[in-house]
Amino acid sequence: DTGVSQDPRHKITKRGQNVTFRCDPISEHNRLYWYRQTLGQGPEFLTYFQNEAQLEKSRLLSDRFSAERPKGSFSTLEIQRTEQGDSAMYLCASSPTVVTEAFFGQGTRLTVV
Amino acid sequence: GESVGLHLPTLSVQEGDNSIINCAYSNSASDYFIWYKQESGKGPQFIIDIRSNMDKRQGQRVTVLLNKTVKHLSLQIAATQPGDSAVYFCAEKETSGSRLTFGEGTQLTVNP
Numbered sequence: 001d002t003g004v005s006q007d008p009r010h011k012i013t014k015r016g017q018n019v020t021f022r023c024d025p026i027s028e029h030n031r032l033y034w035y036r037q038t039l040g041q042g043p044e045f046l047t048y049f050q051n052e053a054q055l056e057k058s059r060l061l062s063d064r065f066s067a068e069r070p071k072g073s074f075s076t077l078e079i080q081r082t083e084q085g086d087s088a089m090y091l092c093a094s095s096p097t098v099v100t101e102a103f104f105g106q107g108t109r110l111t112v113v
Numbered sequence: 114g115e116s117v118g119l120h121l122p123t124l125s126v127q128e129g130d131n132s133i134i135n136c137a138y139s140n141s142a143s144d145y146f147i148w149y150k151q152e153s154g155k156g157p158q159f160i161i162d163i164r165s166n167m168d169k170r171q172g173q174r175v176t177v178l179l180n181k182t183v184k185h186l187s188l189q190i191a192a193t194q195p196g197d198s199a200v201y202f203c204a205e206k207e208t209s210g211s212r213l214t215f216g217e218g219t220q221l222t223v224n225p
Contacts, residue, residue, distance in 0.1 A: 004156075033211070042202050042215025043157065056211050091156055099208050101147050104156035 002026060004105035006092050012111045013082055020078045021108045025094030032075050033102055034067055035091040036060065043091055043104075049075060082112045125222045132193045134219045136186040136203035143205040147213065148177060148188045152199045160188070160201075190221075198223045 005024040013019050025032045030051050035043035046065070048056040051072035061067075064082075069075040079086055089109050093102035126132050138146070144165035149157035163170045163177045163186075170177050176189040186203050200220050204213040 031211070033213075035213075040218070042204070042218055043213075045212035045214070048211040058212075093156075099145065101159045101162050102213060103159060104149075106154075106156045109154075 004092055004094055004103055006090075006105040006108050008108055009106060010109045010111075012113060015084060015112055016081055018078065018080045019082060019110065020076055021090055021092075021110075023075045023077070023092030023105060025073070025075070025092070026096075026103060027073075029094035029096050029103075030072065031095045031097070031102075032069055033093040033095075034075070034077050035093065035104075037089040037091055037107070038087075046077075079110075082110075084112045086110060087112045122217065123220045123222070125224060126193050128193060128195060128223055128225050130193055132188075132190040132197070132221060132223075134188045134190075134201050134203075134221065136188075136216055138184050138186060138203070138205050138216075140205060140207070140214070141184065142207045143214075144208050145206050146177070146179060146186050147204045148175075148186075149202045149204060149215075150197075150199045151202060151218070157202060193221075193223050195223045195225055197221060 007022045032049040034046040037043040045058050046061050047067050049069040064080045067077045089107040091107045093104045095102045147162040148160040151157045161172045161177050163179050174191045178187045200218040202215050202218045204215045206213050
């Protein structure tokens with residue numbers, strides 16, 4: 001499978017715990033995006049990387065959220081001190097250029113209990 | 114703020130009929146538009162895109178129409194099949210920007 005890969009697919013955590021998600025983009029894509037999607041809504045932009053540089057962050061990305069892409073390949077999204085409101089699907093996408101479509105992974109479903 | 118929205122939250126059609134899903138956008142600076150299909154528990158899947166220098170683009174069984182005058186986008190699916198049942202999102206972006214802005218989605222149900 002040469003698409004965008006996300007791990008884990010599902011994560012259940014207790015409130016206050018830290019969680020980390022991983023995204024492996026399509027190999028030749030240097031642009032990587034994180035989105036969050038709640039039930040019945042469209043995905044909301046969180047942050048964007050071009051290679052290893054984080055170029056844009058949404059106001060949705062509070063100080064409890066941090067994303068990295070250390071070598072310009074895979075990326076991680078960490079949420080510290082999780083809250084119930086963090087429960088959502090976290091989607092990763094990649095694209096070869098900024099003016100083409102983004103290809104999405106299957107997402108990580110986070111449930112905070 | 115700028116937003117992208119859909120006129121109809123649900124659409125139910127008979128197998129074999131044509132489906133039309135509509136979308137309104139408000140950011141006049143948007144010049145690139147995409148339709149995504151999302152099945153339950155999966156990530157959005159690219160269907161078709163269109164740039165603002167075009168008003169129509171056709172793919173396999175799908176056509177996207179863009180009316181920049183009224184800021185309206187539509188997705189037409191010909192001979193709708195049960196496998197087309199999903200939530201459909203329109204998304205828009207500015208070429209100079211990086212983020213896609215999605216609408217709320219339309220649930221398409223195809224009845225056999």
